[in-house]
Amino acid sequence: MAEGGPVAELSVAPDDRLLGERIGGGVLGDRIYVATITVFALCVPLLLALILLEVAVAGWPALREFGVGFVTSSEWDPVQEHFGAAPAIFGTIVTSILALVIATPLALGVAVFLSDYAPPWLRQPVAFFVDLLAAIPSVVYGLWGIFVLIPILRQHVIPFIRDTLHLGSLPLFSGTSYGYSIFAAGLILAIMVLPYISSVSREVLLAVPRSQREAALALGATRWEMIQKAVLPFARSGIIGGVILGLGRALGETMAVTMVIGNRHDISASLFAPGYTMASLIANEFTEASGEMHLSALMAVGFVLLVLTLLVNGIARWLVWRVARYAEGHRA
Amino acid sequence: MSGAPRGSGPTGRQRAVAERTARTILRRRVVNAMMTGVVALAAFATTLPLVFILFHLVRSGASALSLDFFTQMPKPVGEPGAGMANAIVGTLILIATACAIGLPVGIGAGLYLADYGRTRMANVVRFLADVLNGLPSIVLAVFAWQFLVRPLGHFSALAGGVALAAMMIPMVTRTTEEMVRLVPTALRESALALGYSRARTAMSVVLRTAGAGIVTGALVAVARIAGETAPLLFTAFGNHFWSVRLDQPIAALPLQIFYYATSPYDEWHRLAWAASLVLISVVFVISIAARFATRSSAGSGHGD
Amino acid sequence: METERRAPERGRKRLRTDALTACFGSTIAVKDASLDFRDREVTAIIGPSGCGKSTFLRCLNRLHETIPLTRVDGHVLLDGRDIYARGVNPVEVRKHIGMVFQKPTPFPTMSIRENVAAGLKVASVRPNRRATDEIVERALVRSALWDEVKDRLSASAMALSGGQQQRLCIARALATDPEVLLLDEPTASLDPISSQKVEELVYELRKDMTIAIVTHNMQQAARVSDVTAFFLLGELVEVAPTTSLFTTPKDARTEAYITGRFG
Numbered sequence: 058m059a060e061g062g063p064v065a066e067l068s069v070a071p072d073d074r075l076l077g078e079r080i081g082g083g084v085l086g087d088r089i090y091v092a093t094i095t096v097f098a099l100c101v102p103l104l105l106a107l108i109l110l111e112v113a114v115a116g117w118p119a120l121r122e123f124g125v126g127f128v129t130s131s132e133w134d135p136v137q138e139h140f141g142a143a144p145a146i147f148g149t150i151v152t153s154i155l156a157l158v159i160a161t162p163l164a165l166g167v168a169v170f171l172s173d174y175a176p177p178w179l180r181q182p183v184a185f186f187v188d189l190l191a192a193i194p195s196v197v198y199g200l201w202g203i204f205v206l207i208p209i210l211r212q213h214v215i216p217f218i219r220d221t222l223h224l225g226s227l228p229l230f231s232g233t234s235y236g237y238s239i240f241a242a243g244l245i246l247a248i249m250v251l252p253y254i255s256s257v258s259r260e261v262l263l264a265v266p267r268s269q270r271e272a273a274l275a276l277g278a279t280r281w282e283m284i285q286k287a288v289l290p291f292a293r294s295g296i297i298g299g300v301i302l303g304l305g306r307a308l309g310e311t312m313a314v315t316m317v318i319g320n321r322h323d324i325s326a327s328l329f330a331p332g333y334t335m336a337s338l339i340a341n342e343f344t345e346a347s348g349e350m351h352l353s354a355l356m357a358v359g360f361v362l363l364v365l366t367l368l369v370n371g372i373a374r375w376l377v378w379r380v381a382r383y384a385e386g387h388r389a
Numbered sequence: 390m391s392g393a394p395r396g397s398g399p400t401g402r403q404r405a406v407a408e409r410t411a412r413t414i415l416r417r418r419v420v421n422a423m424m425t426g427v428v429a430l431a432a433f434a435t436t437l438p439l440v441f442i443l444f445h446l447v448r449s450g451a452s453a454l455s456l457d458f459f460t461q462m463p464k465p466v467g468e469p470g471a472g473m474a475n476a477i478v479g480t481l482i483l484i485a486t487a488c489a490i491g492l493p494v495g496i497g498a499g500l501y502l503a504d505y506g507r508t509r510m511a512n513v514v515r516f517l518a519d520v521l522n523g524l525p526s527i528v529l530a531v532f533a534w535q536f537l538v539r540p541l542g543h544f545s546a547l548a549g550g551v552a553l554a555a556m557m558i559p560m561v562t563r564t565t566e567e568m569v570r571l572v573p574t575a576l577r578e579s580a581l582a583l584g585y586s587r588a589r590t591a592m593s594v595v596l597r598t599a600g601a602g603i604v605t606g607a608l609v610a611v612a613r614i615a616g617e618t619a620p621l622l623f624t625a626f627g628n629h630f631w632s633v634r635l636d637q638p639i640a641a642l643p644l645q646i647f648y649y650a651t652s653p654y655d656e657w658h659r660l661a662w663a664a665s666l667v668l669i670s671v672v673f674v675i676s677i678a679a680r681f682a683t684r685s686s687a688g689s690g691h692g693d
Numbered sequence: 694m695e696t697e698r699r700a701p702e703r704g705r706k707r708l709r710t711d712a713l714t715a716c717f718g719s720t721i722a723v724k725d726a727s728l729d730f731r732d733r734e735v736t737a738i739i740g741p742s743g744c745g746k747s748t749f750l751r752c753l754n755r756l757h758e759t760i761p762l763t764r765v766d767g768h769v770l771l772d773g774r775d776i777y778a779r780g781v782n783p784v785e786v787r788k789h790i791g792m793v794f795q796k797p798t799p800f801p802t803m804s805i806r807e808n809v810a811a812g813l814k815v816a817s818v819r820p821n822r823r824a825t826d827e828i829v830e831r832a833l834v835r836s837a838l839w840d841e842v843k844d845r846l847s848a849s850a851m852a853l854s855g856g857q858q859q860r861l862c863i864a865r866a867l868a869t870d871p872e873v874l875l876l877d878e879p880t881a882s883l884d885p886i887s888s889q890k891v892e893e894l895v896y897e898l899r900k901d902m903t904i905a906i907v908t909h910n911m912q913q914a915a916r917v918s919d920v921t922a923f924f925l926l927g928e929l930v931e932v933a934p935t936t937s938l939f940t941t942p943k944d945a946r947t948e949a950y951i952t953g954r955f956g
Contacts, residue, residue, distance in 0.1 A: 084784070086586050090587060090591060094497045096497070097500075098498040098510075101494075101514050101518050104521065105521050107532070111536050112528060112535065114535070163434055165431075166427065166428050166432060166435075167435045169428050170431065174425065183436065185680070192613075194616025194669070194672065195617075195618060196650075197442070197646070198442075200650045200662065201442050203651075204662075248438045281424040282417065282421070310525075312618045316647075340619060343622065344626075359531040575794050575796055575798045576798045576800070578794065578798075579794060580811075583812040583815065584788030584869070597803075
């Protein structure tokens with residue numbers, strides 16, 4: 058095609074359509090939009106900082122007054138205004154660990170079942186059932202705990218362990234018990250964290266590349282051997298991450314625990330003794346708190362719980378993230 | 390045994406190896422079968438609690454459910470026809486308050502994260518949202534108490550709503566970001582290529598396409614906070630009387646369940662079961678509906 | 694929404710790039726490309742994967758810069774005015790240049806009619822209901838889709854087949870009466886029959902607009918275009934009338950690509 062005349066084709070009628078700002082349709086509208094979503098996004102770190110601040114400020118008087126003794130002393134005396142949260146911290150840790158001990162094998166079992174054993178038609182329903190456990194409100198678990206679980210414990214399980222199995226002399230199972238106990242709390246917590254551990258484990262197991270499984274099977278491994286040697290090692294840190302995530306949830310559970318644990322400031326060797334967790338302590342005593350220092354002590358307990366949860370969740374997320382990166386880099 | 394000359398049987402050594410191999414294989418097979426059983430048992434055991442709990446809920450709660458439950462106010466023990474009307478309305482008001490604060494922030498933050506994907510600030514915001522998500526709900530109650538109840542001197546529905554909103558925000562942020570991410574870039578670019586500004590692209594195209602998913606995510610968050618008790622313990626606090634004001638304590642279903650369950654009266658226990666049945670039904674229906682919604686609309690938007 | 698324009702004149706340079714350079718972060722995708730697009734002509738842009746042809750096309754309507762951390766240098770002149778000049782609003786620029794993408798992208802929540810009329814919502818003068826309907830019909834006729842959808846304009850756009858959806862996207866781009874139409878591998882995800890329909894469409898449309906089409910398919914370029922430009926590794930290697938580029942390429946690299954020695 059010929060080049061055509063030089064200047065004529067380039068002259069144009071003045072055309073200002075390309076310029077200009079229009080509100081809504083133009084640059085100003087975009088600026089408003091970007092500013093709005095940025096402000097909302099900034100609310101997230103702001104909220105977190107605010108929460109940390111308020112809880113810390115509220116708990117400061119007690120923390121300053123009792124120092125390290127706050128977490129080591131077992132004496133919780135509102136009258137003398139001396140507060141030590143050790144029983145609550147002890148209870149929190151024990152119930153959470155108990156919950157994990159019970160829940161992890163079950164959750165892992167379900168996860169392995171769903172990833173490597175279940176026929177496809179069974180997968181969705183079972184996964185659904187397990188995940189639905191996470192949708193039950195804590196207070197409903199507590200209700201069920203009070204009227205179903207505790208009576209069963211009191212009338213059947215505890216006598217069985219003590220008398221029929223003759224384990225009542227062990228410190229672990231000693232002392233009178235009405236059922237409201239660390240054990241009951243641990244049991245309910247186990248049911249509550251099970252769906253979380255199971256869900257993370259399931260994802261991680263499914264993320265293990267097919268090639269790994271097929272390679273093991275091609276070498277003549279049985280299904281269990283394949284899982285044990287080719288799948289689980291890959292999924293290990295992810296599963297641990299899931300377990301720690303479950304731990305994080307168990308640490309913070311309030312209602313179900315406070316309804317079945319007996320609410321007593323006590324460090325006992327017996328599983329069947331009543332006790333306290335940090336969350337249930339705050340829930341139980343807050344409205345009856347006598348005096349500023351009592352209140353501040355409760356807030357300080359909240360602060361300790363907050364810090365503990367942040368720590369645990371941080372570790373969990375890091376582990377899960379690490380496994381995701383590994384799986385991505387090794388996808389067949 | 391390959392290599393054995395025809396006509397002669399296996400040597401003693403070969404027989405011994407064969408027997409050992411057979412025993413090992415048998416052991417491995419037995420272990421395999423056992424583990425299959427163990428795993429199946431675990432799977433079965435984990436479905437039990439749900440069945441157990443639902444069974445008790447229906448058995449103990451259905452009998453106490455009546456029209457009165459939904460329409461009547463709480464009454465002193467002994468008086469017939471008690472209900473939880475104020476708690477039901479209270480829960481609705483608390484949810485509405487939480488949504489009024491939590492939804493704009495959550496959706497806005499989600500849009501931001503989807504737009505700014507991997508930039509440093511977006512990564513920080515995303516991480517902090519996850520941190521927020523994992524906070525114990527009792528801590529949020531402490532926060533709301535210190536922030537709103539203490540300065541104002543009294544419990545209030547607003548404080549309860551704020552605590553619930555603090556729970557909602559990270560949930561809605563995450564689901565919104567996921568849903569908006571699903572909208573293909575080409576769709577966004579098509580709008581831009583038509584001369585749509587970024588704002589208009591976001592509103593008319595992205596939000597509309599991801600809309601169903603965002604709403605589902607919001608509903609899931611609502612289902613979650615509807616059942617929460619701890620954030621309300623010393624913020625909304627509960628109320629025996631009818632109240633719909635934001636600056637007064639307000640009744641709520643989960644609170645009522647807690648108070649009634651821990652009371653010494655049988656009648657109130659039954660009402661607690663009934664309330665739990667109602668609460669769980671609502672939560673389950675929303676959760677199940679949300680699952681189906683997100684499963685069937687995998688990919689961009691709906692409509693066919 | 695009638696724009697004040699001179700009638701299209703064959704041979705007039707409508708769109709020109711001058712030393713256009715585009716980068717993703719520190720990677721240069723397009724280097725110093727100077728190319729003219731003339732009125733009533735289809736200019737095809739060919740080259741192997743990753744040669745920068747799509748990036749080049751997206752610079753023509755300032756779409757490239759919507760990706761974070763990108764950069765564009767040089768000039769793009771639409772009717773003599775540099776669209777990258779200071780003070781120019783890219784949103785306005787895009788109203789004069791239409792674009793169709795590789796995969797059909799109808800707006801899923803809108804009906805067929807709403808899709809076609811989508812661009813009219815941001816026109817400087819919004820047409821009323823009746824004018825909109827007329828514009829929609831005209832656009833659908835021009836994109837050879839009218840007969841197939843005229844009875845179901847309110848149906849969802851997702852109910853259409855892939856080929857129909859792509860023609861819908863073309864109609865959507867045409868509805869705003871753009872001066873230039875950019876097509877980025879428009880038939881790449883279509884079956885052969887739909888591809889053919891789109892090609893015929895493109896050939897028809899050049900009667901009254903300037904068209905640039907990026908394509909992976911050399912035969913398509915040969916069928917549809919008047920001028921072909923060959924890109925390699927971000928550089929514009931050669932541009933010539935289609936027949937001469939394909940029969941007597943001047944550059945050795947062009948010849949290598951056309952004869953299939955790489956690509």
